[in-house]
Amino acid sequence: MIDVTAILLSAILSSVAAGAVAFHFLRQTAPQGANRSMPDHDARFLFQGRELLNVSGGGQWLFETGHGKGDSDWDQLRHVLAPRFPGLPVLPENMDADIVTCPTNLPDDEAELLLERINDLTRVTLLQHGDSTAQPADIHRRLMTDTRLETLEQAVEGSPYPIWASNCDGRITWANDAYKRLAENADTLDNADIPTLFDLPEVTPPAVPRTRLSLTLKESDSNIWFDVTSSQSSVGCMHYAIDINAVVQAEIAQRNFVQTLTKTFAQLSIGLVIFDRRRQLALFNPALIDLLGLSPEFLSSRPTLFSFFDRLRDMQIMPEPKNYRNWREDMSDLVTAASDGGYLETWNLPSGLTYRVSGRPHPDGAIAFLFEDISSEVSLTRRFRSQLEVLQALVDGMPQAVAIFSPSSVLTFANESYRTLWRCDPDSSFADLTLDDAMRHWMTRATAQADLTRIHPTQTDIISIPLINGQTLSCRVQQLMGGNFAVIFGQEQDAPHLPFLQNSA
Incomplete structure (x- = not known):
């Protein structure tokens, strides 16, 4: 009986002690003075585990700026304070000691974050040292705003691409260093402090148009190409230019290469047809029309691969399948063999012509088929073989x-x-x-x-x-x-x- 009484007495004393500690934290955290006309700017927070129990007036404003950030109240507070105090623990139970001080990472900032923990209660206090009369919450808001503006300014001014702003009349009101350097080397007749380099179309919200424009440099006959994106607001537009000169040059080189290939294909005596990855006709040369007798209208309609070979079968330009039921399966095998580069057949047609047909894979899943008339070669080989036999x-x-x-x-x-x-x-x-x-x-x-x-x-x-x-x-x-x-x-x-x-x- 004595042991049970001792245990109950010990539990009651522990509860009273914990309640006293909580009351002490709450009393120091709660706003002081019921008749204050201004809200309390002191930043103090009391947590039980990761849940916020109480917060001062100034702390309430800071806490609400992180609304919706994180899965718990502690995560929300870290979102607000961690950019300035990176030493704030991810979890309150991760504290190395019962009292931890987290210094700031900003220069000329004398603030510190004081963390006090008893059992599962954690009090966080934002302390601002020095002679400043401003409240810690106000100073934190100003420092974070200044830091954010400084970061944005560094990002914009340090950008290697031109960025500029214009008012509703189209006059440029601001430009970053990249734009100014480009204006110094550009061949322009605009004598304004910030000259207009690009003739942009009007922007109608909410559209964000992208315009490809070129710019001529001084003492140079070549153009530099930019992709300009514009975004409109109530006071004007922001414009962002990206150097796409390498892309344009690559497109020109590709276009010239395709034209060269087209001219080469046009002079080939071998019929060529290319099907894209969707197995739709993408390219053919004139020799294909001469060899197979297909109409240009049919080829220009970009038939599918199966439609193409169906037309050849109907025109008796390819061997008639012995079993028509397996025709589609044979075509699937043909496509597979061509994709692997292993398709090579000789077609002996009823007309007496002989075609050598080969399939080769091309980039991006495309397939090319080559049709070569080897009738003369086969005839010569047969005559030569006959002479050898004689x-x-x-x-x-x-x-x-x-x-x-x-x-x-x-x-x-x-x-x-x-x-x-x-x-x-x-x-x-x-x-x-x-x-x-x-x-x-x-x-x-x-x-x-x-x-x-x-x-x-x-x-x-x-x-x-x-x-x-x-x-x-x-x-x-x-x-x-x-x-x-x-x-x-x-x-x-x-x-x-x-x-x-x-x-x-």
């Missing part, structure tokens, strides 16, 4: 065995008689067969009396080669065009000679 058949039908070597003495061709005579197939070898390799094989069927070392690219005499089966061959080397040479084998009574293979040079 020549192959002619040489294979000869009774003489013929082996043709390149200038580096590598076997490049052997007719059927050579394969039969020497019982070998040079095409079955993965490695290149040289003249030395061939002679080693020839020695396997020749007698020891055969002297094959006499066979060389410049040899012109006829050589007799006795074979182990009793036959005797005659061998001769004949020079061909381009440094090639042929080794010809025949019966000894027949002189191995191929007039149509002889080098006319």
